[in-house]
Amino acid sequence: MTVRLTPLPAARYDEWSAATRERLIRLRQDSGLRLGEDAVTQAGQYFTELLPNGLDSTASQVLLIADGDDELGTLWLGANAGRLFVIDLALSVPPSTSQGDEIVAALQTIATGEEASLISIGLFRQDVEGHRLVDGRGFRVASIQMLLEPLPDREVAPHVVVAPMTVERYPSFADTSEAAFAVDLATSGRYSPEEAAVESRRQFLQELPQGLDTPGQEIFTATVDGVEVGILWIGMRERGGRPHAFILDIEVAADQRRKGYGRELMHATEREARRLGAGSIGLHVFGFNDAAVTLYEQLGYRRLEEQFVLDVGDAARAGS
Template sequence: MTVQLKPLPADRFDAWREDVKQRLVVRSQESGMRVGADAIDFAETFLHELLPQGYATTTTSVFTIVDGSSELGTIWLGVSAGRVYVIDLGIAAATTAEQREGLFSALRRVADEAEVARISVALFPQDAEGHALIGDRGFSIASIQMVLEPLPVRELTPLVEVVPMTDERFQSFVEHSEAAFADDLVASGRYAREDAAAESRRQMRLELPQGLATPGQELFTASVDGAEVGYLWLGMRRRDGRPHAFVLDIEVAEDQRRLGYGRALMHAAEREARRLGADSLGLHVFGFNTGAIELYESLGYRRVEETFLLDL
């Protein structure tokens, strides 16, 4: 019998919500995406924001996955921005290839009915059933969250010098960074060209409401022998109650690339993070940026969450 998706009964909603919360907490902590109480706080906030009216919320849908007389688990879906999002997949036991094929076909039917042409899935590395579901179906990695923890001690002579960004340099930085991030949003497939600029501007304003004076935001220019070769932007966060630095933007000037300055800037990020009291560094990288991914992994960063995208 074909695998079917059936709406979750109302009397099971509370138990399902608790299962999702526990799944998010455990997977976040096991992957290292969030640790300690951070994972619990995130799970509660996530569920509150996506299910503001509880079972009556209409912006997402929860289904049981049924194969004949057997229930395989649950799947939580959202439809937005031209795609179906798999928000959570809760499978009780290992599925067969035939069952996964049936579930994927059911997902495609949801996309067809919603008249969207993409499926998006965010997975932690240890989510075996999720990876099995999307495996060999043409999904590409849209984005990756990475963490370096603890910060390594490297006995290196700095190749680049980083100094706090000036007010004058900040103005051109904002213009360039917004445009570059918009281009990346388009290249990643996450946004259409007409929406990418607005989203990039929104995120810039969110992170820097007071411009260069915004507390917790550290912006630097990098130079070699007095000539600027790039810039670095660190946002200070909290990770299980401790200072944590996040690389919000980093770039080597186009005419200064392939000279080792990218690696040197990442080393500078480690030094600045430690100076600011952090013992961990996080970052986000788009899946198409394979050179940057290779660099980060060679420095010891590990993948803690990946988002996959399929064009139907």
């Protein structure tokens, strides 16, 4: 192995941090994930939370990628809860196939040293070199952030009717939604079943601390001819100073599937988003849900950011 990952020299930190901050802002703005000052604020939070003391911070580390005397770029890494996170990968020189193999192998070595079983990296759609590095090296898409903007003008007659969920219906919805999300988190490979249950509970309480009375949360029951066929949960956000609708849960009842109700629920989402003053809709979908990804792309949603993961144990066994 000739590629080495070594700590960034302290004398280069200011230059690196300024360039990386600009890179994080540009990637978010160009992808559409964050607009204007939102991208600036999020980039600043990364440095405040992960590098509060510069290179002396314990929450993350910054490494140079070099092959002999040639620098290929930098890596910003963090480790937590059995996972090694690639916070930023900046390749100044496109690595060769063998160099790419060695970079990933070095990441696996670091992950093993951190007792991490998973390597995670988020890549924006325009990050060509990042995608080239993960392609064909055992990484899989764990999740995708998608956006529909602007909202299309569709001539679609509403068949599925959505109405605010009742207090009586809410408890069973809450139990089912939380449990289903935990299963999806575990299936994605990002969490163990035990961790997934805890994370699902945390996110549910964060979004709905007051249940149905939580401001900015819109939860609907979907019906066809008076028969319940699914549910829809929209969290209202802000995007570029305008209202933005984010789909937190959308589900067709098991006995009502393969009737086209999923597509019609998405059309209903557009109508509700427009009624709520939103000019865009965002969503998160797990990478294993191919059918949902296909539907969303057919409806005009585009990928903003993909989260890739690599199982260190599987990668190590494959290379032995």
